[in-house]
Amino acid sequence: MTALRLLARDPVAFLGLLIVLFAVIVAAFAPWIAPYPDDAFESHIMQRLRAPSAEFPFGTDNLGRDILSRVILGTRNALAVAVTVVLAAMAIGVPIGLAAGWREGWLSESLMRVTDVFLAVPQLILALALGQLLAPGITAAMVALALTYWPFFARTVFAETRRLRSSLFVDALAGIGASPARILFLHVLPNAAPAVLVRATIGMGFTILTAAILGFLGVGAAPPSPDWGLAVAEARQHLPEAWWFPTFPGLAILLLVLGFNLLGDGLRDAADPRLRRSRR
Amino acid sequence: MAEILGCSALRVELGARRGLLRHRAGVRAVDGVDLSIAEGETFGIVGESGCGKTTLARALLGLQRESAGEIRLEGRRVSGLDPRAARRVREAVQYVHQDPGAALDPWWRVGATLAEGLAIHGVTARAEQQARIAETLAAVGLDPALADRYPHELSGGQQRRIGLARILLLRPKVVILDEPTAGLDLSVQAAVLRLLRDLRARFGLTYVFISHDLSVVRRVCDRVAVMYLGQVVEEGTAAALFAAPRHPYTRALLAAAPHLDGRESGPSLPGDPPSLAAVPPGCRFHPRCAEAREPCAHTVPVREAAGPDHAVACLRWREVA
Amino acid sequence: MSVPVLEVRGLGVRLRTEAGLADILDDVALTVPRGGTVGVVGESGCGKSTLLRAILGILPRGAEPPRGAILFEGRDILADGAASARGRIGFVPQDPYLSLNPVFRAGDQILEIMRRHAKGPRAGHRARILDLFRAVQLPDPEAALRKYPHQFSGGQRQRLLIAAALACEPSLVVADEPTTALDVTTQREILALLRGLVAERGLSLLFVTHDFGVLANVCEEVAVLYAGRVIEAGPTREVLDAPRHPYTRMLLACHPDRATDLLGIPGTVPAATAQPSGCRFHPRCPIIRSGCPVEPPALVTLPDGHRVACPWHADPLPEVADG
Numbered sequence: 019m020t021a022l023r024l025l026a027r028d029p030v031a032f033l034g035l036l037i038v039l040f041a042v043i044v045a046a047f048a049p050w051i052a053p054y055p056d057d058a059f060e061s062h063i064m065q066r067l068r069a070p071s072a073e074f075p076f077g078t079d080n081l082g083r084d085i086l087s088r089v090i091l092g093t094r095n096a097l098a099v100a101v102t103v104v105l106a107a108m109a110i111g112v113p114i115g116l117a118a119g120w121r122e123g124w125l126s127e128s129l130m131r132v133t134d135v136f137l138a139v140p141q142l143i144l145a146l147a148l149g150q151l152l153a154p155g156i157t158a159a160m161v162a163l164a165l166t167y168w169p170f171f172a173r174t175v176f177a178e179t180r181r182l183r184s185s186l187f188v189d190a191l192a193g194i195g196a197s198p199a200r201i202l203f204l205h206v207l208p209n210a211a212p213a214v215l216v217r218a219t220i221g222m223g224f225t226i227l228t229a230a231i232l233g234f235l236g237v238g239a240a241p242p243s244p245d246w247g248l249a250v251a252e253a254r255q256h257l258p259e260a261w262w263f264p265t266f267p268g269l270a271i272l273l274l275v276l277g278f279n280l281l282g283d284g285l286r287d288a289a290d291p292r293l294r295r296s297r298r
Numbered sequence: 299m300a301e302i303l304g305c306s307a308l309r310v311e312l313g314a315r316r317g318l319l320r321h322r323a324g325v326r327a328v329d330g331v332d333l334s335i336a337e338g339e340t341f342g343i344v345g346e347s348g349c350g351k352t353t354l355a356r357a358l359l360g361l362q363r364e365s366a367g368e369i370r371l372e373g374r375r376v377s378g379l380d381p382r383a384a385r386r387v388r389e390a391v392q393y394v395h396q397d398p399g400a401a402l403d404p405w406w407r408v409g410a411t412l413a414e415g416l417a418i419h420g421v422t423a424r425a426e427q428q429a430r431i432a433e434t435l436a437a438v439g440l441d442p443a444l445a446d447r448y449p450h451e452l453s454g455g456q457q458r459r460i461g462l463a464r465i466l467l468l469r470p471k472v473v474i475l476d477e478p479t480a481g482l483d484l485s486v487q488a489a490v491l492r493l494l495r496d497l498r499a500r501f502g503l504t505y506v507f508i509s510h511d512l513s514v515v516r517r518v519c520d521r522v523a524v525m526y527l528g529q530v531v532e533e534g535t536a537a538a539l540f541a542a543p544r545h546p547y548t549r550a551l552l553a554a555a556p557h558l559d560g561r562e563s564g565p566s567l568p569g570d571p572p573s574l575a576a577v578p579p580g581c582r583f584h585p586r587c588a589e590a591r592e593p594c595a596h597t598v599p600v601r602e603a604a605g606p607d608h609a610v611a612c613l614r615w616r617e618v619a
Numbered sequence: 620m621s622v623p624v625l626e627v628r629g630l631g632v633r634l635r636t637e638a639g640l641a642d643i644l645d646d647v648a649l650t651v652p653r654g655g656t657v658g659v660v661g662e663s664g665c666g667k668s669t670l671l672r673a674i675l676g677i678l679p680r681g682a683e684p685p686r687g688a689i690l691f692e693g694r695d696i697l698a699d700g701a702a703s704a705r706g707r708i709g710f711v712p713q714d715p716y717l718s719l720n721p722v723f724r725a726g727d728q729i730l731e732i733m734r735r736h737a738k739g740p741r742a743g744h745r746a747r748i749l750d751l752f753r754a755v756q757l758p759d760p761e762a763a764l765r766k767y768p769h770q771f772s773g774g775q776r777q778r779l780l781i782a783a784a785l786a787c788e789p790s791l792v793v794a795d796e797p798t799t800a801l802d803v804t805t806q807r808e809i810l811a812l813l814r815g816l817v818a819e820r821g822l823s824l825l826f827v828t829h830d831f832g833v834l835a836n837v838c839e840e841v842a843v844l845y846a847g848r849v850i851e852a853g854p855t856r857e858v859l860d861a862p863r864h865p866y867t868r869m870l871l872a873c874h875p876d877r878a879t880d881l882l883g884i885p886g887t888v889p890a891a892t893a894q895p896s897g898c899r900f901h902p903r904c905p906i907i908r909s910g911c912p913v914e915p916p917a918l919v920t921l922p923d924g925h926r927v928a929c930p931w932h933a934d935p936l937p938e939v940a941d942g
Contacts, residue, residue, distance in 0.1 A: 185400065186401045187400060187401050187402055187403045187404070189361070189395070189401070190393075190395055190464075191403075191414075193392065193395075194392070195389065197418075200418070205403050205405075208405050209403070209404070209405055346803075346804060346805075347773075347802055453887065455887075483662035483663055483829060484662065484829070485870055485883050485884040486662075487873065488873035488883040488884075491875075492883060510802060510803060511875075512803070513874075513875035514875050516875065550804060551803065551804065554804045554806065555832070556803075556807070556810070556833050557832050557835065558831055558874055559876075560835035560836055560855070560856070560859075562807075562836070566808060567804040567807070567808075570772040570773070570774050570775065571802060
């Protein structure tokens, strides 16, 4: 909990935490918060492209749907995509990083080379290709994102494991007869956790951004789902008259990505063991 | 006294790699060491950094695999095993790290770390664990309440005591202490040395005391081996060795230690400790030795008795004395 | 008598920390005479590093403006900023492994120090660096110029740092435990080198250490620091042979060269955020009197020139039973 206390003392990171918490609350209660929860799927052609007003604070879109409601409902999609992708990437990357970092020799070498290959794959292009292969949609986008993001976890965990493997406390554990499994799962993994957490937080922001780009390119979420990237894409045809149409979903993307990145940076500082030790 | 831990012609190579394409020879960090440590004594190993004292300790412990030679524990041969098996048969030997704070998992409370050692060794009942931990913490002079602290919340002296408690819980017979007083203030050092002495008497321990601090070694060790470039160049009772050092290296080492009275005695030792990667032929010490003569450059000195329980590996020890 | 090179008067340093206001140094007085070698000795946490930092003008962030005065060659460097003294005080740091930038050549690092302090042609600097390298007895000075720090051994790196400290032709060199990271054999060489340089170049030396043996080897005068105060000072031989303050007496009794038994000192050094009232040693003192926790004892000069901050310094210490 020292990390949390440190975070509270870092106003910028704390702002990030507030943004993220706000988004989580909005996502959890979206159907109750949104003024027009049915606007996720219904359209009202009669009131299309209305400017922001008391009735529709963010205005309405090309199908007459309340943009505020769709931004709120979209939060849920954005977070769900981010969490799923990051969890999937962790599920692949963390065990690979652990194995490659602990062992030495051909296994470790080949695991890390495979990781490098995946790191070299351009994310958007893979997503577009997978979209063609699996039929474009949010599932294909998520598979592509997870497949291109796990190497970051593998590398982070690899580096941490290598560092910890030669640390004195691991040596001392070997000295008192601890088994490799015990050392790996009870000592190395928890010590690597802060780095993984930081990577995951930054990865959330990154995933939300990329998912929005994919939505914008038409290979992410499909209409009429309330996706921020999709909204920005649809708004292109109505510019510059309906400025509010892309602005508010775009701001939502900006804010949430910023929130995750600020939080990630703050967590990195808070979890830095050198900083933690020096506080003694 | 009976030997509890010993080795003959022990050799340890570090950094050797046997790859598919590359084949790299290692350096011999320990090269032909014979030791015999008697039950209940404190056996000192001294030498400059890089002389192989820590590698020797790790090989005795079983954490570092020996490449040749024999290690004996309580009369049984315990060498020639893979590291895990080696560690298992040498449970009676335990090791206290030079930096005991870094030897504790920073995320684990001290109590959990202590309990873990017991769990590894089959003591899983929570009540028994707690009882033994409390007893051992008291034995090393710590408040049992410290078990709830994290390692970084302890002082250097407390960390050292925790390091001791951790291995005492495992009921070892031989404890290898790696620089147990390095980095400690004088007053804390005195308390730690006194604690070590008390624990030895109370638990019937045998110590292997690795240190570069000769004044400390002189005070606490019964016998001392001086290492230079992976070899023991002189060995004997602390009394004999400090009163009449025979090897020129031992003399230089003793002369270099600063004393309270500010005196400087004997020749200084020019140059830096040489590297294991380029071991000189003949006597390994000859390039730095003020007493070196022509034969020293090509004849390898053998161990000779220089008195009762005092051996030296120098071609010219008789002339030098 | 000439003006001392360094005179510290009533120096007080307080540091704002998470745990509160840390009273690191309190009313510290210290004089380094011209050509003199003065040691500051104490256990970790006694404030010796902070004293050095205050003199070098590099107090950490969070430090309140120091009280008192630090006179360097007669001028108060606390009052007019450390700028006037910068470059006239050479600094030899503790750890030769951490104190050199690994990506620059040794010669360039020292050249940079020189250029910051003295203008002149490059060639002149180069010749002076070679002189310095010879003075600190670095083998093969020409080659050393082009080497990177990792190509030197620990002892050679410390020589390099001594050369760097001398690069700006200082009148005072301050050294912060310059030999703790070295082997005894190398330590002896480095100490001999420092003594030689001080004598040859007429330097003054302020030497911080926790090792009384090293102190005896290098310093003519010593100040013993405890919990941020000077509790005893005087000629090194005097203080080591006949310590007066109970703390110094007990500490020296812990030295393996001297200890009749390994007694230690009960208790621990107080935290800088919770300094005891009165004499700061009173909670650990075996000869404590009723007045000790009330009034901080002044540093009194005895007839033999030895100064001690304990009115009861003549009392014998009780024999501690061996437990």
